[in-house]
Amino acid sequence: MQQLDGRVGIVTAAASGMGRAGVELFAREGAAVAVVDIDADGVAATCRAIEAAGGTALPLVGDLTDDGFSREIVERTVSEYGGLDFFWGHAGHPGPAAVEGLDPALFDLAIDLNLRTIVHSTAAALPHLRRRGGGALLYTASTAGLAGSPHSPVYSMMKFGVVGWTRSLAKRVAPEGIRVNVICPGGVDTPMLRTFLARPDAPPRNMAADEMVAARGKLTPLGRNCRPEEIAATALFLVSDAASYITGAALPVDGGMTA
Ligand SMILES: NC(=O)c1ccc[n+]([C@@H]2O[C@H](COP(=O)([O-])OP(=O)(O)OC[C@H]3O[C@@H](n4cnc5c(N)ncnc54)[C@H](O)[C@@H]3O)[C@@H](O)[C@H]2O)c1
Known part of the structure; x- marks a missing residue:
């Protein structure tokens, strides 16, 4: 028995790195997965790899700075597969390193990709998770969302935001059987x-x-x-029934960096 047999999930920023490792692992574990990314070639290559291994994947190419696209990925997944069991909002952006002289366009891009997109996708996902009687929401913050980063204060502020969102939402939707967690990677x-x-x-x-x-x-x-596959293994654990009593957790996967 595979860990995600019959489940349907969505992963953003899934054409590269940890997101790609995640969709490939989830598909091997029996899930039908929506592969969301702006990189059309990367999405196509990821879906081909999943299908070649016997899995099921839905390519969804678009820009997650567009609030409409962040919501639409949920509706398109549900209309293809008939429901939704988990969502991993993995997209993010380093943003500006500067404080003085900060580039406002880069600041806005970081807000869009670290924060706005997960709020819109989550709002679209919640009714579908409820309809299944529960499910799992997962996000990606960073060790910079647990401890201050002098080199990336703007990024750190936003990743603390992702951790705060996770903890708040976890308490809000727990009575509905929906678990909410966040992975905090170190260097991957x-x-x-x-x-x-x-x-x-x-x-x-x-x-x-x-x-x-x-x-x-x-x-x-x-x-x-860290290797991307090690984050994928953590994500699989957190969206699967193996983590059935874990919600509101911000889990460092950082080789001991924040210990
Ligand atoms: N790599 C690290 O060391 C590290 C550490 C901690 C946290 N993170 C977090 O991990 C997440 C992604 O990291 P990664 O290292 O797997 O990234 P990556 O660089 O391997 O991939 C990023 C993906 O995001 C996609 N993308 C970029 N802009 C997009 C947009 N507007 N719409 C849709 N897709 C878009 C890219 O096409 C790419 O496929 C981010 O949330 C990041 O903050 C990374």
Whole structure:
């Protein structure tokens, strides 16, 4: 018996990194998954990989800064598969590193991708989860949503927001059998990690990109960065019945960094 047999789920930012590892794992565990991302080629490649492995995937290409698209992904998934059991709002954005002289367009983009999109998708998802008698909502914050980040204060503010949203919503919808949790990754070796490490004041400094990624991993107690598949395994646990008594949790997956 697979852990997500007969379930239907949606994952945003699913064409790369942790999101892609997540949809591939969920599909192997029996779920039909909506693969949401702005990268059309990446969505197509991800869906092909899922189908080649015998899974079921719905490609949904669009821009999650568009509130309408954030809601529409839910309706399109439900009309394809007849219901919804879980939603993982994984999309995010590093935002501006600056405080003084901050680029307002980059600030707005970070608000849209870290905060607005999950509110709109969640509002659309709730009635469908209720109709199934319960379900799971999952989000992605960061260790910067648990402890302050001097290199990315704007990002940190928004990820604290995602943690606050998770905890509040968890209490609000618990009586309806809907669980709400958030994963707080440390450094995960994806394209986004390179954006953070390229910030002029972020440690480690003055190295080529690959060297910086490896050096960043050595700063953690476990001595390496996280692999996207390790976040996917955590996400599978949290959306599955194995986590049936876990709600409102902000789980660090950070190699001991925030211990
Ligand atoms: N990589 C890390 O070290 C790290 C650490 C902590 C938290 N996070 C969080 O993880 C999440 C994603 O990270 P990742 O490392 O898996 O990313 P990634 O760089 O591998 O992938 C990001 C995906 O988002 C998609 N995307 C970008 N803009 C979009 C838009 N407007 N609409 C729809 N899709 C869009 C991209 O096409 C891409 O496929 C974010 O919430 C991020 O804040 C990352």
